[in-house]
Amino acid sequence: xxxxxxxxxxxxxxxxxxxxxxxxxxxxxxxxxxxxxxxxxxxxxxxxxxxxxxxxxxxxxxxxxxxxxxxxxxxxxxxxxxxxxxxxxxxxxxxxxxxxxxxxxxxxxxxx
Numbered sequence: 001x002x003x004x005x006x007x008x009x010x011x012x013x014x015x016x017x018x019x020x021x022x023x024x025x026x027x028x029x030x031x032x033x034x035x036x037x038x039x040x041x042x043x044x045x046x047x048x049x050x051x052x053x054x055x056x057x058x059x060x061x062x063x064x065x066x067x068x069x070x071x072x073x074x075x076x077x078x079x080x081x082x083x084x085x086x087x088x089x090x091x092x093x094x095x096x097x098x099x100x101x102x103x104x105x106x107x108x109x110x111x112x
Contacts, residue, residue: 011081015074 015077
């Protein structure tokens, strides 16, 4: 297995880990919220209904922000990977150019 394919596998594992970890956290938080809501089920009144609606709206809004953070994290990860890959390809190109320069100099010395 080449270094490039190993690097690809590591990056894929990291990306999947970053994607799946928040999903697991959301599932755990939703289960905890449902359990807490089931334990605290007072008799419905006008005030508790409005409070419940407000709490639901807050949860939805906080989920939006979490998704935003996940999206920004993935975007920054992709930017970092692009810059890193470009840097590595630049290094590889510079190494090949140095090799070609040495070969050219050795060929020019032979002709003299």
